Every structure is written in structure tokens, then in C-alpha cells.
Amino acid sequence: MSPSDQPVSAAALEQLRHVSTATLTTQLFKRGLRNVFLQGVVPLVKPAAGAPNLVGPAFTLRNIPAREDLDHLGVFQDPDHPQRKAVESAPPGSVLVQDCRGDRSVASVGSILALRLAKRGVAGMVSDGAVRDSGTIADLGLPIWCAGASAPLNLAKHHAVDMNVPIACGGVPVYPGDIVVADVDGVVIVPKDMAEEVARDATEQEQLEAFITQRIAEGRPLRGTYPPDEATLTAYREWRAAQSS
Structure with a gap:
């Protein structure tokens, strides 16, 4: 098993739950990485003082701009629609990270899909887009970092195309398996192979x-x-x- 195939240890993940994203950006800067902090992405619900960070390996979903002949309500009749498939495929303990190109005008998830993520044991979700049903989602207890709230559904602007591929989120490259760490300041992406040190x-x-x-x-x-x-x-x-x- 190569180093990149080895899972990050439970001990390291626990350490990452208790250090700030500010500290992590300093450590990554020491290692030559300057672009690791997602821009425009904030907690939907401010974490309680002393609460552990959201931490988990990234499971990614890429959205491209929607096209009217392809993105209509009928596509949700397909249980393998990429957005729905990603919700059903993100492993327990992972963080679903969505590339929404920083578009805040429509939602990237609503309360039913967020509830399904929570029930499946997904650790949380990060998106550089908005969410709808934000009040309901806030009560679910699923940690979400996003670009705010917006009522229109995703199909108005987003066409989900790929999952678990390299994406951009908040201007930062995110590769599947990278470690997502989110606190009150925002979200840092820690390359998997650097996570232990x-x-x-x-x-x-x-x-x-x-x-x-x-x-x-x-x-x-x-x-x-x-x-x-x-x-x-x-x-x-x-x-x-x-x-x-």
C-alpha cells in the first residue's frame, strides 16, 4: 500500500478536531501551500464555543452551469441523478464537498437531502454555493459550511456531472480524500499525504x-x-x- 492509499489515522483526525483553521493555514504555509482556505464559505450555524471542528475526508461533487433542455424537474425521477447519487454514495464520516463555482443565487442542497446525509452518517457538507430550507437544515444538526441561503432549486443554475473527482471549491483545489477541517472561521483543505504531520x-x-x-x-x-x-x-x-x- 502506497502512502497515498493509507487512511489518515483516527489519532490525527482527532487532533485536527481541536486545532484552529488559522493554525492549519500556518502549518500549510510552512510547507509551501498558500491557497488552502475556502473563500466565501462560512458555517450555516455558528459552532458553539469549544465544539470540535468538522473533520473528514472529502467526497466531491462537481456542478457545471445548467442548460434548460437538460435541467428540468423530470431529471429527479432518475434515482441515479448525480446529485442524488452523491448523497447516497458519500461514505459515513466523509464530508460532501460541492463545486458550485461560487454561485450564491441558487441552492446546492435542501432539507430532505441534508437529512439523508445526516441519517447516512456523513460528517457534514461544504459548498461554495448556497442552501435552501436553511432554517430546517439548521435544526438537523448536520454541520454545513456554505455561501449562505437561497431559495431557488439547484437545477436553475447547476448541472451535477461528476462525483469523487478533483474539483474547485471556494477557489481551492479539492481532491477526493483530502482532509476537510472546518471551524468558526471557515474551511481548510489539508492534503491527505500531509495530514498526519x-x-x-x-x-x-x-x-x-x-x-x-x-x-x-x-x-x-x-x-x-x-x-x-x-x-x-x-x-x-x-x-x-x-x-x-
């Missing part, structure tokens, strides 16, 4: 920053504290050791 280093970064925050709160200056000099790093290591004992 990014999760580890992001956790360490946040522990160091907790120590630095404590020192700044005590009135210490930025110089030597943020970024930390060797004296601050030594004090941090002693602090960590004391916490572990």
Missing part, C-alpha cells in the same frame, strides 16, 4: 501559543516572546514538563 505539528504549535498567550497576558513584550527566543522556548519546555508531571 500537519496534525502533529499544529497541535504542538497551539500548545506553544497557549504558553505565549499566557506570557503576553502577564504583560511581557513581543520581543523575545512572540516569536519566542531561546529563553522563552526553554521556559516553555519547563512549563510543558511541569504540566505532564
Whole structure:
């Protein structure tokens, strides 16, 4: 099994549930990745303070612009319509990520399909388009990050064509299996092959920053504290050791 075929460990996924997307963008920047944060995509319901992040491997759906002779209500009589098939195919624990080309004028999902995703155990959905029935969806408990609310159905603007292929969402490339991490700020895409080390280093970064925050709160200056000099790093290591004992 090649590294790209290996699943991301449960331990790494758990770490990613408890680090911020801000921290993750820093870790990915260190590795040369600058375009990882989805633009215009926000939580439909603001997460409660301290709530774990939405985390899971991406299962993608690509939409192209609709065409009137092809996109009419009759297409939903086909149970294998790509949108419906994606809802029935996204694995439990995955995040359905939709490429809607950033079009906010119509919905990318409604309450019945969102309910089906929830019942199937899908972790959540991310879309750079809008959703309809937003009040009902908000009460389902299915985590959704999207571009807002819009009542018109998807067929008015979207033609679903492919699932589990590379897509763009919020201006960011998303490959099937990439790890989606979403918090109150928005959504970051972590390449699958980097997820283990990014999760580890992001956790360490946040522990160091907790120590630095404590020192700044005590009135210490930025110089030597943020970024930390060797004296601050030594004090941090002693602090960590004391916490572990």
C-alpha cells in the first residue's frame, strides 16, 4: 500500500478536531501551500464555543452551469441523478464537498437531502454555493459550511456531472480524500499525504501559543516572546514538563 492509499489515522483526525483553521493555514504555509482556505464559505450555524471542528475526508461533487433542455424537474425521477447519487454514495464520516463555482443565487442542497446525509452518517457538507430550507437544515444538526441561503432549486443554475473527482471549491483545489477541517472561521483543505504531520505539528504549535498567550497576558513584550527566543522556548519546555508531571 502506497502512502497515498493509507487512511489518515483516527489519532490525527482527532487532533485536527481541536486545532484552529488559522493554525492549519500556518502549518500549510510552512510547507509551501498558500491557497488552502475556502473563500466565501462560512458555517450555516455558528459552532458553539469549544465544539470540535468538522473533520473528514472529502467526497466531491462537481456542478457545471445548467442548460434548460437538460435541467428540468423530470431529471429527479432518475434515482441515479448525480446529485442524488452523491448523497447516497458519500461514505459515513466523509464530508460532501460541492463545486458550485461560487454561485450564491441558487441552492446546492435542501432539507430532505441534508437529512439523508445526516441519517447516512456523513460528517457534514461544504459548498461554495448556497442552501435552501436553511432554517430546517439548521435544526438537523448536520454541520454545513456554505455561501449562505437561497431559495431557488439547484437545477436553475447547476448541472451535477461528476462525483469523487478533483474539483474547485471556494477557489481551492479539492481532491477526493483530502482532509476537510472546518471551524468558526471557515474551511481548510489539508492534503491527505500531509495530514498526519500537519496534525502533529499544529497541535504542538497551539500548545506553544497557549504558553505565549499566557506570557503576553502577564504583560511581557513581543520581543523575545512572540516569536519566542531561546529563553522563552526553554521556559516553555519547563512549563510543558511541569504540566505532564
